Amino acid sequence: MKFHKPSKIQAISLPMIMTPPYKDLIAQAHNGSGKTTCFVLGMLSRVDPKLQRPQALCICPTRELSIQNMEVLLKMGKYTxxxxxxxxxxxxxxNDRSRSRPPISAQVVIGTPGTIKRLMSQKKLGVADMKVLVFDEADHMLAKLMIFALCYDLGDFSTFAFPLPFLVLQLPVKWQYHIDDETVLNRILQLVKWYYHINDESVLNRSRAFEELMVDALW
Ligand SMILES: Nc1ncnc2c1ncn2[C@@H]1O[C@H](COP(=O)(O)OP(=O)(O)OP(=O)(O)O)[C@@H](O)[C@H]1O
Structure with a gap:
């Protein structure tokens, strides 16, 4: 692919993704700076090729982005x-056809929240062997989660219910523990505030909804 040296985001985050002890990571960089390449390489490097089960999951906000990321994965993983x-x-x-399909054995799964939720509910996507979870364009998905949280505060579950809390709930316990970490929660909160240019703390603190929902969803 004619890569001679890593981009800045790759040079910083690849060692963190690939070297144990593995840590949670939030990466933010401009378009075209090599983020996709970075997490795709990260997922490929953490998969045990001998274990024919889902081990890396990438959740994307749209179908188009999932397909685009899959193309990068196929290109980079061609000889693996x-x-x-x-x-x-x-x-x-x-989409109900998935009921009659066999469980997914692919080692890397990339997809959208609703479809992944359905496959998990139907026990077609096991998460027991997952080692890596990527939220691509996490700010977009967190935005939906935040809308959900605010609606939750208003008592309106049905209109904006978004599968993300469900997905987080299904994850292996160690991830739940990680996300419950105060620092990670604060970082996520900072990211949402930065993205929406929220300077007024009261917008988010009005109900403590966002943080409470995260914690509620996890335990
Ligand atoms: N280290 C590198 N050296 C040369 N080219 C690279 C390198 N890393 C990525 N590229 C190329 O740069 C382009 C953008 O990379 P990538 O899609 O990973 O960026 P991105 O930050 O995810 O972009 P976007 O946010 O637009 O999706 C791709 O064509 C990729 O093959």
């Missing part, structure tokens, strides 16, 4: 033998 599957809504709209 690592299997992958794109879990996005199918075009015919008959």
């Amino acid at each position: 033998g690592i299997s992958s599957e794109c879990a996005v809504p199918i075009e015919s709209g008959n």
